[in-house]
Amino acid sequence: MIENITILGGYDKKGNKEAVEEVVIHREEIFGVVGPTGSGKSSLIGDIEQLAQEDTFSKRKILVNGKEPSYDDRTNPRKKMVAQLSQNMNFLADMGVGEFLTLHAKCRGVKDTCVDKVIELANSLTGEPIKKEHELTILSGGQSRALMVADVAIISDSPIVLIDEIENAGIRKHDALQVLSGHGKIVMVVTHDPVLALMTDKRIVMKNGGMDKVVTTSLHEKTISQKLNKIDELMLNLREKVRRGELVNDISVDDI
Amino acid sequence: MKMIIVAGTPGSGKTAVLIHALKSLKTKNLKSSVVKIDCLYTDDDQKFAKIGVPVKIGLSMDMCPDHYAIYNVEDMLSWAQENDSDYLIVETAGLCHRCAPYTKNSLGVCVIDATSGPNTPLKVGPFLSTADIAVITKGDMISQAEREIFREKILEVNPKAKIIEANGLSGQGCVELAEEMINTKEVSEEEKLRHSAPLAVCTLCVGETKVNKKHHRGILRRIDGFESYEGE
Numbered sequence: 001m002i003e004n005i006t007i008l009g010g011y012d013k014k015g016n017k018e019a020v021e022e023v024v025i026h027r028e029e030i031f032g033v034v035g036p037t038g039s040g041k042s043s044l045i046g047d048i049e050q051l052a053q054e055d056t057f058s059k060r061k062i063l064v065n066g067k068e069p070s071y072d073d074r075t076n077p078r079k080k081m082v083a084q085l086s087q088n089m090n091f092l093a094d095m096g097v098g099e100f101l102t103l104h105a106k107c108r109g110v111k112d113t114c115v116d117k118v119i120e121l122a123n124s125l126t127g128e129p130i131k132k133e134h135e136l137t138i139l140s141g142g143q144s145r146a147l148m149v150a151d152v153a154i155i156s157d158s159p160i161v162l163i164d165e166i167e168n169a170g171i172r173k174h175d176a177l178q179v180l181s182g183h184g185k186i187v188m189v190v191t192h193d194p195v196l197a198l199m200t201d202k203r204i205v206m207k208n209g210g211m212d213k214v215v216t217t218s219l220h221e222k223t224i225s226q227k228l229n230k231i232d233e234l235m236l237n238l239r240e241k242v243r244r245g246e247l248v249n250d251i252s253v254d255d256i
Numbered sequence: 257m258k259m260i261i262v263a264g265t266p267g268s269g270k271t272a273v274l275i276h277a278l279k280s281l282k283t284k285n286l287k288s289s290v291v292k293i294d295c296l297y298t299d300d301d302q303k304f305a306k307i308g309v310p311v312k313i314g315l316s317m318d319m320c321p322d323h324y325a326i327y328n329v330e331d332m333l334s335w336a337q338e339n340d341s342d343y344l345i346v347e348t349a350g351l352c353h354r355c356a357p358y359t360k361n362s363l364g365v366c367v368i369d370a371t372s373g374p375n376t377p378l379k380v381g382p383f384l385s386t387a388d389i390a391v392i393t394k395g396d397m398i399s400q401a402e403r404e405i406f407r408e409k410i411l412e413v414n415p416k417a418k419i420i421e422a423n424g425l426s427g428q429g430c431v432e433l434a435e436e437m438i439n440t441k442e443v444s445e446e447e448k449l450r451h452s453a454p455l456a457v458c459t460l461c462v463g464e465t466k467v468n469k470k471h472h473r474g475i476l477r478r479i480d481g482f483e484s485y486e487g488e
Contacts, residue, residue: 046426086396090399092398093374107408
């Protein structure tokens with residue numbers, strides 16, 4: 001069981017020591033990674049994905065439960081600790097949703113009774129219902145993202161989930177993060193989106209390829225996060241209305 | 257001399273992955289020479305030249321590129337020796353999915369594109385099933401579920417394969433590939449293929465262009481499974 005991971009700082013793009021020397025992330029915690037383009041967000045995620053041992057460009061070291069992971073833990077494909085989700089990922093398999101999830105469950109040695117649970121969970125994250133008999137490749141961006149989140153939560157038993165920008169996905173982002181951390185996972189999310197950034201517990205600020213500081217989300221920010229979530233929900237509902245060809249007469253912003 | 261034979265379908269990222277791995281060897285002061293075998297055209301030599309690695313091109317033209325690579329192994333090894341290299345890397349355009357260019361003591365590396373569909377590992381045959389290492393590329397473009405299925409299908413075909421998930425753009429995973437190159441054994445004087453080259457002994461092999469069955473001699477296999485030998 002993974003209780004926490006530790007990132008030990010290395011060097012930034014200019015070869016200076018990183019300002020942040022150590023970050024510990026615990027199970028069920030949600031961490032954000034923020035910073036401008038080219039600041040090194042993706043390579044930080046890459047280091048965690050590979051459980052780097054001072055063998056990448058940044059020379060960072062990743063510990064699991066405070067210890068160096070074994071060579072087998074790092075390289076055995078069946079023991080992969082990290083699952084990834086990103087905006088650029090697509091379903092390319094030419095299969096039906098049900099058939100695909102059954103195959104995935106079989107590959108991970110999970111009972112295929114979980115297939116219905118995955119679809120049900122995915123449908124709680126997106127406005128457009130996904131059905132078992134749908135073809136994977138015709139799913140919309142929102143449906144695909146929702147299905148990927150539900151699948152990672154239930155079938156992939158990787159304890160660490162790395163999310164790289166899912167802001168324009170058309171899913172209930174707030175719920176998606178909650179679902180993942182609720183399944184006992186360590187969640188890290190790269191984002192510029194305040195809806196996501198403010199619902200994290202802490203966020204690592206990147207600069208010049210190095211970890212510059214770690215900001216703890218304030219109580220005030222948490223309140224703002226809840227308001228943003230309501231705006232997000234409102235936008236999602238409007239989106240569905242427009243999609244169904246309905247007229248938008250009014251919006252209620254009273255409780256925001 | 258250590259020999260690394262890299263096979264994979266066109267566009268799977270063989271060259272991109274190799275360039276990152278060879279850069280990593282270079283930082284350890286290890287010298288490598290590259291032979292790129294292709295059929296009709298390649299400009300990959302410029303990419304290798306850019307990182308300062310000696311490179312030679314072999315175009316097999318109307319011959320099977322794997323056969324061509326196999327006939328030329330000795331010459332390639334002695335060329336690498338002349339260059340004072342520790343490693344000979346042969347990158348081949350294995351196209352027909354029946355060949356496997358790896359020899360017994362070489363390090364056989366199969367580069368396979370994750371976007372090519374979950375059944376691809378079952379389709380590509382000996383160049384995956386007899387490889388030491390399967391390098392999966394473009395995994396960042398498909399879902400986590402498909403990545404896991406793809407991995408599992410590779411292990412189904414080749415349970416002993418070491419799987420490396422690599423990114424030809426960022427170089428992720430390529431240091432691991434370089435480590436495997438370092439740990440591989442030396443090749444012997446008398447190398448043997450791991451898998452025999454495919455059956456192909458017929459009139460088409462020597463240039464017949466007529467399609468109808470009556471024009472063909474040699475070992476012919478019909479779609480209904482019936483096999484015959486026509487000729488003297």
